[in-house]
Amino acid sequence: MKQTDEVDDLLTRAGARWRADQEAPPEPDLEYMLSGGRKNRRWVPALAAASVAVVAAGVITVLPNPKSPTADAPASPVASAPAGGTPNAGTPQTFAQGNDEFLVKPGDKVQVSGQIVAAPGKTPVFCPPLAVHAIGYPPGKEPAPSCPDDFAVKLNGLDLDKVPGIKTVKGVRVGAAAVTGIWRGGAIDVEEQSAEKPLSYPAQNELQCPVPPGGWTSKPSNISSTAVTKFLTAHAAQIDGPIFRYPNGTSRGAPVVILIGIAHGDATVFREAFEKVYQGNYCVVPVLLSRSDNERISNAIGDLMSKNKTLGIYGAGGSGIYGGGASVSLVAYTPEVKAAFTPVGLDLIRFSPQVRPVS
Known part of the structure; x- marks a missing residue:
């Protein structure tokens, strides 16, 4: 054996011993990776982005333009946990936003x-x-x-x-x-x-998993496996997420719960299919927009931002961890803005204008 080969072999064995001594890496934060980085980001600056896209698993994808989704609730009760868990008795909130309360016209x-x-x-x-x-x-x-x-x-x-x-x-x-x-x-x-007065915005509640009887327990999760990733991608028109939840904190060994939002279809059917590929804690909660819905709406908003500067849109974001409509930040919600967004779906967007009507 050549001397250089012996050195390479020693280095290889030393490297293997060093890796074996290291602590296991933390769970990957797929809430960020698979939700387009929407965990905390709410706005996409208009001056820095010509369009908006959803990032899934680190890859920017553009999907066909599906029909405008509806805000209907899932057809069956939504499960809060895998087999043996307690169903979520909650019902979807009223997602349609009262955008007309922000509508301003000349003379108002x-x-x-x-x-x-x-x-x-x-x-x-x-x-x-x-x-x-x-x-x-x-x-x-x-x-x-x-x-x-x-x-x-x-x-x-x-x-x-x-x-x-x-x-x-x-x-x-x-x-x-x-x-x-x-x-x-x-x-x-x-x-x-x-003097300046802070603007008020409708309250939003972050999506949460209902706690099953006895609480959440730590268990392995295969959320990052190829089978699960392919399954969730195949159901992009139905679901949003996954979102990581840490009900007992983020210390080592604490339980991790995977939250899946379901926008369309039968939640029970989805849960039964999901459990065939997924192992670990999870819950399913109702949301307004699926991954595909978010992508379609985000792309439409991006097109409006780049093609029509007179609309005064300076930021936008997907539904994120709140499960409601996509968000649009703009100067004023005018008849022109309303007309431009009507084909996108006004009940699927939460507008946050700076110019507010005064009664």
Whole structure:
């Protein structure tokens, strides 16, 4: 045997001994991998993305455009655990969003609250909370504050001297305030102004697995196996997830529960088929959108963001860990926005506008 071969053999054996001494790696977080990274991310910056796609198992896929899904509940009770578990007695929440309560038309009284930017010689504008580039400028070299025209709302008649805490940065006056006035389509005729007021949003409850009698116990899981991955991919038009749940914390040895959201079809039939390939803790809960639904809607939103800048969309996301509609963050929910999103499915989207009607 050559000396180099002996060295290679020694290194190989040493490496094998070292690997054997290491602790087992943590469970892969497929909630992040298989849900398109939606575990915590809610918004996709409009300035940084021309379109939105769902990432499954680290691969970006584009699926055919299915028919618009419905918000019907699963046809049968939803199981909370494998065989021997307790069924989830809960029913799906009302997913359809009251988006018309945000609808604003020219002449309506509205309010905005947030950043005010006033460049020299220009009408002050309200600027929504856009994503910003994380660039470390040297002190004194930062660019002057600004707001892209596609998202700026002109504030006609605003008294800058009454904006709380307003300051001047490189000749541009910047502050924060709540402004009430008449909507003119991209502009507001100011009637009142006051200190900034936080916007309210409909409450959302994160999806949770019902606890079976006796609680969850630790057991091995084959969620990352090829068989399970193929099964879940094959049911992309029916389910969303999987989402990892840690009911007793994330310490080593604590039980891990796999949450599957079911948007369409019979939950009992799905559970019986799933248990033929999956081993471990899991639960099934009702959701509004499947993986395919999320992909279709996300792609449609991305197309609107890139093709129609006048809609004022600056962020979007899938249903994520809340199981409801896809989210769209935008300047104002106008008749034009409503018309553009009608083919996508208004009851499948949760709009979060900055311009709010005032009764």
